[in-house]
Structures are given as structure tokens and as C-alpha cells.
Amino acid sequence: MAIIETKTLTKTYGKIQAVRGIDLNIEKGEIFGLLGPNGAGKTTTIGMLCTIISITSGNASIAGCNVIKEPARVRRKVGIVFQDPTLDTVLTGRENLELHARLYGISAAVRQSRINEMLELVDLKERSNDITRTYSGGMRRRLELARGLLHKPAVLFLDEPTLGLDPQTRARTWEYIKKMAKMEQTTVVLTTHYMEEAEQVCDRVGIIDHGRIIALGSPENLKESMGGDLVLIRAKDTPVEKIKALAYVSTVNLSDGAMGITMKDAHLHLAALLSLIPNVECVEVRVPTLSDVFIKLTGRDIREDSSEDSGSWVDSVARYRQRGN
Amino acid sequence: MDERRLQKELMGIFAVWWREFKVFQREKSRIVSSIVQPLMWLFLFGSGIGASINISNVNYRDYIYPGVLTMSVLFGSVFFGLYIVWDRKLDVLKAVLVAPVSRLSIFLGKVLGGCTDVILQVLILLIFSFLFPSVNPWGIPLALLLLFITSISLVSMGLALGSMLESLEGFQVISAFLVFPLFFLSGALFPVDDKLPTWLQGLVKLNPLTYAVDGVRGALLNVNIFPFYIDLAVITIFAVVMFLLGSILFSRMK
Numbered sequence: 078m079a080i081i082e083t084k085t086l087t088k089t090y091g092k093i094q095a096v097r098g099i100d101l102n103i104e105k106g107e108i109f110g111l112l113g114p115n116g117a118g119k120t121t122t123i124g125m126l127c128t129i130i131s132i133t134s135g136n137a138s139i140a141g142c143n144v145i146k147e148p149a150r151v152r153r154k155v156g157i158v159f160q161d162p163t164l165d166t167v168l169t170g171r172e173n174l175e176l177h178a179r180l181y182g183i184s185a186a187v188r189q190s191r192i193n194e195m196l197e198l199v200d201l202k203e204r205s206n207d208i209t210r211t212y213s214g215g216m217r218r219r220l221e222l223a224r225g226l227l228h229k230p231a232v233l234f235l236d237e238p239t240l241g242l243d244p245q246t247r248a249r250t251w252e253y254i255k256k257m258a259k260m261e262q263t264t265v266v267l268t269t270h271y272m273e274e275a276e277q278v279c280d281r282v283g284i285i286d287h288g289r290i291i292a293l294g295s296p297e298n299l300k301e302s303m304g305g306d307l308v309l310i311r312a313k314d315t316p317v318e319k320i321k322a323l324a325y326v327s328t329v330n331l332s333d334g335a336m337g338i339t340m341k342d343a344h345l346h347l348a349a350l351l352s353l354i355p356n357v358e359c360v361e362v363r364v365p366t367l368s369d370v371f372i373k374l375t376g377r378d379i380r381e382d383s384s385e386d387s388g389s390w391v392d393s394v395a396r397y398r399q400r401g402n
Numbered sequence: 403m404d405e406r407r408l409q410k411e412l413m414g415i416f417a418v419w420w421r422e423f424k425v426f427q428r429e430k431s432r433i434v435s436s437i438v439q440p441l442m443w444l445f446l447f448g449s450g451i452g453a454s455i456n457i458s459n460v461n462y463r464d465y466i467y468p469g470v471l472t473m474s475v476l477f478g479s480v481f482f483g484l485y486i487v488w489d490r491k492l493d494v495l496k497a498v499l500v501a502p503v504s505r506l507s508i509f510l511g512k513v514l515g516g517c518t519d520v521i522l523q524v525l526i527l528l529i530f531s532f533l534f535p536s537v538n539p540w541g542i543p544l545a546l547l548l549l550f551i552t553s554i555s556l557v558s559m560g561l562a563l564g565s566m567l568e569s570l571e572g573f574q575v576i577s578a579f580l581v582f583p584l585f586f587l588s589g590a591l592f593p594v595d596d597k598l599p600t601w602l603q604g605l606v607k608l609n610p611l612t613y614a615v616d617g618v619r620g621a622l623l624n625v626n627i628f629p630f631y632i633d634l635a636v637i638t639i640f641a642v643v644m645f646l647l648g649s650i651l652f653s654r655m656k
Contacts, residue, residue: 127500128500153502163494163496167425172424179420180413180414182414
């Protein structure tokens with residue numbers, strides 16, 4: 078039986094529909110990623126599952142407890158790491174965990190041993206008696222992960238766990254998340270708009286846009302649905318029809334003099350393909366990413382700020398355009 | 403409510419109180435300033451006017467001692483409560499509010515935490531009571547009880563206001579239009595008798611803090627206007643009303 082089940086989960090704020098009927102089953106032990114751009118409804122969905130945000134219609138249950146009817150029991154079964162840091166910066170790392178342990182009714186007999194166990198898991202034992210104000214961003218995140226898992230929740234929710242961290246710290250934070258999920262045997266539901274990172278961590282992802290799940294599956298399956306590798310060619314002549322006729326080519330898009338081609342087994346067929354195109358200026362071959370899946374489904378890039386380093390399809394086209402000018 | 407549930411709620415109340423106590427211990431500058439200000443009222447203002455004025459055969463500086471104690475409870479309590487606006491801004495409260503502890507327990511923990519801070523400040527001020535010859539030390543326990551009840555009402559009031567405020571700008575408004583009027587109209591600095599203009603007398607008698615000041619003054623100086631049971635009744639009712647109002651607004655807070 079799924080540990081999280083939702084049925085047409087819906088949230089409206091006045092006239093705005095933040096979440097429009099989400100049906101989702103998440104299995105025990107999974108690391109599940111809810112991916113989508115800002116404002117897609119990720120945080121609202123998690124908020125409803127954690128009983129922080131009221132549900133407009135539909136239903137959900139976590140570990141057999143109904144989210145609407147038994148919010149107190151649900152709260153005991155979930156751990157949450159919010160998007161914005163929520164540590165008490167006046168308290169030390171250990172005191173933050175002590176506060177949390179008491180709020181979750183962890184008895185005095187096991188409290189200290191459990192706190193020590195979690196501090197060791199996130200490598201913060203040495204610094205545990207320092208005020209958290211003195212912690213770096215990565216350390217604060219790790220302490221929040223430890224806090225989220227302290228009361229042994231059945232499900233750990235992580236809302237944008239790597240937001241605001243530098244790339245190196247982000248990579249380390251994901252490692253901690255994977256390690257902890259495994260050791261604690263916790264189901265993890267996370268949101269992120271870093272698609273590449275989600276690919277590496279999640280067993281399954283749901284792509285969410287405008288409050289709806291538009292794709293669901295393992296990262297591998299979703300990428301396979303793209304129909305092969307991505308080849309971007311910029312050339313003086315663009316014989317689109319000729320290329321479309323090739324058996325191994327799935328799609329061809331022409332955008333401002335650059336051809337975006339999806340094709341099977343690019344490593345086998347690329348030479349043959351290029352021989353058909355005179356005066357090639359530039360070629361890029363890539364295996365598709367989840368970002369490409371998102372763009373294919375929505376016609377938009379997931380990032381608001383496309384100047385950020387990335388290898389996504391649209392960005393590549395945009396860069397070629399700029400170079401052309 | 404079964405016994406285990408009750409036990410967990412009590413642990414939650416203790417957790418919130420414990421957090422407030424830790425913060426109190428850490429923020430020493432706040433304690434110092436909360437002690438220095440009343441002492442300035444007593445020794446700079448009180449000694450100045452007391453040089454030439456006695457009220458009810460008590461030197462003015464001694465006369466305002468109970469009033470200044472009540473004042474420090476007023477300021478300490480209301481601003482403690484309002485501090486949750488800041489906590490919410492920093493998201494410190496968010497992690498507490500999603501815990502499986504009822505809002506009422508969190509509110510109660512906060513109120514008790516605030517009362518502890520304020521009563522500890524009062525105790526420090528009471529150390530100086532030997533410098534005020536008219537003060538009867540045997541009245542101190544009763545004065546503390548009255549100030550404790552008063553601090554419950556005022557911390558609750560501060561939390562109620564803090565639950566509604568969205569930003570810190572409201573601090574100034576509340577300070578100017580609520581806290582200072584409550585102080586000046588409490589009889590902390592002057593006796594509430596027939597010499598007062600009628601409008602002022604009316605306002606002072608409407609102020610619940612007047613009864614706190616009067617009760618504490620009765621306990622410490624044996625000088626009072628209203629019978630003790632009236633003082634106790636008014637501040638107790640005020641505390642119950644404010645606690646209920648505060649807990650409702652705190653529960654509705656987003």
C-alpha cells in the first residue's frame with residue numbers, strides 16, 4: 078500500500094487555483110521529487126500534506142492517517158524541512174534538537190541518545206554546542222535535516238532543500254539526504270527546481286505545472302519519452318524535410334536558423350546526418366535531461382533566470398542566437 | 403484527553419517555556435536595559451520630585467515604587483508578546499507551529515515564558531527595596547502575586563496584538579497609543595483621588611492597570627484607594643479575558 082495517497086487534491090485562494098486536483102501514490106521508501114517552476118504549486122501541495130495549509134477539496138492520507146480528519150496524527154508521522162531556514166538562531170544546535178524532541182514528545186530516556194545519533198549522522202557533533210547563528214548555510218541545512226528526522230517520521234518533506242546554497246554545498250546536501258533516507262528508511266518527498274539534481278537523487282519524479290501533474294515516472298523513463306538524443310545544428314542551409322524523412326530522426330524544429338533534432342542513437346547516425354547538411358557551423362549533441370522533458374511538455378524553461386549556467390535546449394538556442402548577431 | 407496525550411501537551415508547554423528562558427538568559431542586554439529604565443524613574447525622577455513632595459505621608463520616591471514595578475511589568479510583558487512578530491518574520495515559530503502540539507499549549511508556554519522573564523526582572527528591582535524606607539518587606543509576596551496575574555494579562559495582550567500585526571512598524575503605534583497611555587493613566591505616578599480632573603479620573607478608573615498599581619501599593623506601602631478584593635477581582639478578570647482573547651487570536655494566526 079502506498080504511504081502517501083492523494084485524491085484530486087485541490088487548493089484555491091479566492092479565484093486563484095494553486096493546486097488543481099492532484100492524484101498521487103507514493104510508495105514506502107521512495108525518494109520522490111516534485112519538480113516544477115516557482116509558483117507551480119509544489120509548496121502548496123506539500124503544505125496540504127503536512128496539514129499546514131487547509132485543503133479546499135479532495136483528500137489525502139499519510140501512513141494510513143487521513144490528513145483532513147486526523148491532522149494531529151499526521152503531524153506526528155511527518156518531518157518537514159521548510160524552504161526558508163527555521164532554526165532558532167539564539168539556541169545552539171543541540172538545543173534546537175532538544176526543543177524539537179520535546180515538542181514531538183520524545184521521552185527523556187531516549188532523547189539524548191537520539192540527538193547524538195542525528196548529530197553524528199550530519200557531522201555536526203563537534204559544533205553542537207555553538208549558537209546556530211554562527212553556522213554556515215550548509216551546516217544550518219544539515220541541522221534542519223537532522224531535526225526533521227529526529228522523531229523518526231514515516232515521511233520526510235523537503236521543500237527546496239538546496240535553495241540558496243552554493244553548488245558544492247548543494248551536492249553535499251544531496252549526499253546527506255540520500256544517506257539519511259537510507260539509514261532511517263524514511264520515505265522522502267522533496268520539491269526542487271534544480272532538475273539535474275533531482276535526476277540524480279529521486280527514484281521517481283512528478284513534474285508539476287500550473288497546479289497539475291503533467292508527467293510522472295522515473296527520471297530515466299521520462300527522458301526516454303523524449304524520443305532519443307538531442308542534436309543541435311547550426312548551418313547555412315537547413316534541409317529540414319530531408320532530415321525529417323530519415324528513419325532514426327524523431328522530430329526536427331527550426332528556430333532562428335538552428336535545427337533542434339531528436340534522434341535515436343546519435344553516436345551511430347551523426348556522421349550520416351551531417352553528410353546531408355552543407356556548411357555546418359556548429360553541432361551540439363546531448364543526452365536529454367529532465368529540463369528538456371519539462372520544456373517539451375510546457376514549451377517553457379523551468380528557470381526564471383536563463384542566464385544561469387545550464388545545458389538546456391532553449392538556452393542553447395538562445396546562446397547560438399546571440400552569437401549569430 | 404487521555405493521559406499520554408496530556409503528558410505530551412505538558413511536554414510541549416515546557417518546551418516552549420524552556421526556549422523562552424534560554425533566550426532570556428542569552429539576551430543580557432535586554433535584561434540590563436529593562437532594569438536600568440525603572441531605576442532611572444525611581445532615582446532620577448522620583449528622588450527629584452520626592453525632594454519636595456510627600457503623598458499620604460509617604461515620600462514621593464517611595465510612593466511611585468509600586469507604580470514603577472507595575473510599569474516594568476507593563477513594558478516587559480507587552481513587548482515580550484509583540485516579539486512574536488519578529489519570530490514570525492524570521493520563521494522561528496514555523497517549526498514550532500507544525501509540531502503535534504496544540505496551539506493553546508504553545509500559547510500557554512509563551513505566556514508562562516513571558517511571565518517568567520518579567521517576574522525575574524521584578525525580583526531584581528525588589529532587591530533595591532531596602533533603599534525605600536516606607537516599603538514593608540512582608541508585603542512582597544502579595545505584591546508578586548498581583549504582578550504575576552498582571553503579567554499574564556499583559557503578555558497575553560502583547561501576543562494577541564503580535565498575532566495580528568504583519569510588520570514591525572506596528573510597534574511604534576502600539577507603544578505610543580497603548581502602552582504609554584496605559585502607564586500614564588494607571589496612577590503609577592500620582593494618586594487617584596478627587597483632586598484629579600473628572601475626565602482624567604474617569605479614564606484612570608477605566609484602566610485595569612490602575613487596580614494593579616493600587617493593589618501593589620496597598621501590599622507594599624499600605625496606601626490604597628480601592629479595597630483589596632476589588633483590585634484582585636479586576637486584574638483577575640482582565641487576565642482571564644486577555645488570556646482567552648490572546649489564545650483565540652494566536653490559534654487563528656497564519
